[in-house]
Amino acid sequence: MLAWYDAHRRELPWRARPGEAADPYRVWLSEVMLQQTTVATVTPRFQAWTARWPDFRSLAQASDDDVMTAWAGLGYYARARNLAACAKAVVAEHGGHFPTTEAALRKLPGIGDYTAAAIAAIAFGEPATVVDANVERVVARLFRAATKPAVRAAAEAITPRDRAGDFAQAMMDLGSAICIPRKPRCLLCPLRDVCAAFAAGDQVAFPVKTAKARKPQRYGTIFWAQAGDAVMLVRRPPKGLLGGMRALPTGPWVGEPPGTTDAPIAADWTMRNATVAHGFTHFDLQLALATARVERHALPGDAVWWPVESLGEAGLPTVFAKAAKAIGGA
DNA sequence: CAGTCGTGGGC
DNA sequence: TGCCCAAGACT
Known part of the structure; x- marks a missing residue:
């Protein structure tokens, strides 16, 4: 050996x-x-x-x-x-x-x-x-x-x-x-x-393996709020899925496609004619994309305005990087 | 202890 | 193409 x-x-x-x-x-x-x-x-x-x-x-x-x-x-x-x-x-x-x-x-x-x-x-x-x-x-x-x-x-x-x-x-x-x-x-x-x-x-x-359950499908919405050349990013809660990571705002991830009722800020949201699919370990996710042009106002909590052109340096988990790419920075 | 927790590559 | 898999830890 x-x-x-x-x-x-x-x-x-x-x-x-x-x-x-x-x-x-x-x-x-x-x-x-x-x-x-x-x-x-x-x-x-x-x-x-x-x-x-x-x-x-x-x-x-x-x-x-x-x-x-x-x-x-x-x-x-x-x-x-x-x-x-x-x-x-x-x-x-x-x-x-x-x-x-x-x-x-x-x-x-x-x-x-x-x-x-x-x-x-x-x-x-x-x-x-x-x-x-x-x-x-x-x-x-x-x-x-x-x-x-x-x-x-x-x-x-x-x-x-x-x-x-x-x-x-x-x-x-x-x-x-x-x-x-x-x-x-x-x-x-x-x-x-x-x-x-x-x-x-x-x-x-060998090794003897146990059968795995099928992964459920979940749905959610990503909210792309753009003010000038910057987009709104949030910090996810410290524990749980993608815990502690910077992220695009999303609504809840649930069993049925949701509406735009959980937007992070009030705005004239437009639903994009595209979705982003992403597989996690124990469920598959399909995200609708909502975008809005907004004024650059003060943001609550951990949210920040992040320059779109340097989004690659924001440290976004892959699911959010995918969504950003699908929206095309607009 | 079984569920939670990401992602990319191989076939 | 969809499924399986990877030098696991934590609760």
Whole structure:
């Protein structure tokens, strides 16, 4: 396994070169960015992030607005809130350095079982057992293990005391490149000869997955209020969907197409002859587009007038960026 | 514990 | 094309 890893090792921005010590900050940041997010998406964002905030102290001093704006488009925005909180905790409670044990890491915001084990193993060489979706798939097939506890126990049994970090990364690389969900490339697999599912010919039956409910359809309205060259943006509530993010004003997202009754300000609203569709994890959304030209008056609460030409720097989640593009900045 | 929480890519 | 999936955490 480790011989295969050494031979096929990929260079990634957060991965230490052989023989060099890993930077715990970069390991942590990459692990959080990579939660439910692909390497291709993360790579440029990781480069930009570390150029701006290279360590815990710089990130701990960043404003919440800057952090959330920098995270825009990556999704699962609680990660960004927890990232900022974790950096502050590391500086305030740990002198700017991570604790090195899995249990202590687990107490920090945004660090769960997987990430604690990954940091302990990769950054500190602890023999922690790292189980992500890749490892779960590889181990489930290796042992034809049908339940999560069985997978966990088997993964612990094969985790080596030495090079546990390399072992974890090897298992994840194997899962993403060879032991893939649909058509595993077993003829390329270094573990083929010891794989129970390969022997039985039922690789794709593992891991055992539960049926998912169909996603409901919801409807809403986006309100584009333009005053001169600026558009009205709001700040969404700190928790919940797209929590803490800057946004275009919307009405409620409900089961039936709504009217314009929930506009953020009184104006002569025009319904555009187009809609924007966006899929979230647990529902699909279709948004009607309402636009109005208004006077540039004082705005309540967290609302601001934002220059349309620099809307790309507002840090809008993708659904709002889509809507802005559909309206065309008019 | 099952639901919540984004997004983009692959087939 | 619609569906499945991804280096999960939190409640």
